[in-house]
Amino acid sequence: MACILRGLIRLSGLDKCINLVELNLAGNQISKIEGLEATLQLRRLILTSNKISAIEGISHLSRLEGLWLQDNRLASLESLALPQLAQLPALRSLYLQNLDRLAPNAVCRTPGYKAAVLAALPNLTNLDGERSPAALNYAELAAEYDAFRANPVPPKQWVVPDVAPWLAGVSQEVPMGGGPGEVALQQRHAKLLPLRFGAAPCVSGQVVKVIDECEMLVRVLGEEIAKFGRQAEARKSSAVAS
Structure with a gap:
């Protein structure tokens, strides 16, 4: 109680x-x-x-x-x-x-x-x-804390060094469809690409091929999405008409 x-x-x-x-x-x-x-x-x-x-x-x-x-x-x-x-x-x-x-x-x-x-x-x-x-x-800890607040330690100055981009010198514009453009790209970056992609060296031509395939996949997916949209609109119109 x-x-x-x-x-x-x-x-x-x-x-x-x-x-x-x-x-x-x-x-x-x-x-x-x-x-x-x-x-x-x-x-x-x-x-x-x-x-x-x-x-x-x-x-x-x-x-x-x-x-x-x-x-x-x-x-x-x-x-x-x-x-x-x-x-x-x-x-x-x-x-x-x-x-x-x-x-x-x-x-x-x-x-x-x-x-x-x-x-x-x-x-x-x-x-x-x-x-x-x-x-x-x-009491001593409180006094120490008050003293620290009154005279805080100035923050350290950190200098971040300039770092060169890891793809410096590599053009990000990749010509599609092979031909002279692809050959020129392989020749221009033959010494840059092998050690920049993954732990193991790879051939610059393989990189260009993979990029081409990715772009083709994006194009195909875009076409399929558009096709699906048209079919959905058709079904919707048919349902309204009936």
Whole structure:
């Protein structure tokens, strides 16, 4: 069962909420953590944006996995009661500010804040939104990224060399039907064609022959398409007339 409450100045009235697993009290005027003696099943406690000045009243919550306390009045490491938090076996997430460093408690600006929290709570896997906080320093990474954005590395200049066309010097106009034109083409490109078509050398006359056959095939296909079109029109006219 989850519960969200608004307009509170004091935490009370939860004596019968024995199956409560999530309690969201964000955006209230609560100044003290209390009244949670019966909520032994509680796993997520959200107290963002209140007036809490000390962590207390939760040492008995053995199943508590996440504690959200951004934007409160926690001013020192002592106010975090780290020895008590260390006694919570299931605690894995602790938020005292947001990942973007907004909504911080004053303690988050204390020198050595992060190192002290991680030393006291080595089982945390999420501190202020930083996953694996002991392995990565997200604040340093963010600063490095901001510096890179402010002074980006200029792009490399790539120069593409001029490459001669692989058919340079070969005429693409192939005379059809053999005769003197085909003979002249074979003589003119006898040294160019054998190594330009396929892995194995081929004879220029064979290339010209293949091109001629392709052009003849295109012509025949065009005639067949036109013939098919005329037949279709004839059948259509016959159907209309009948």
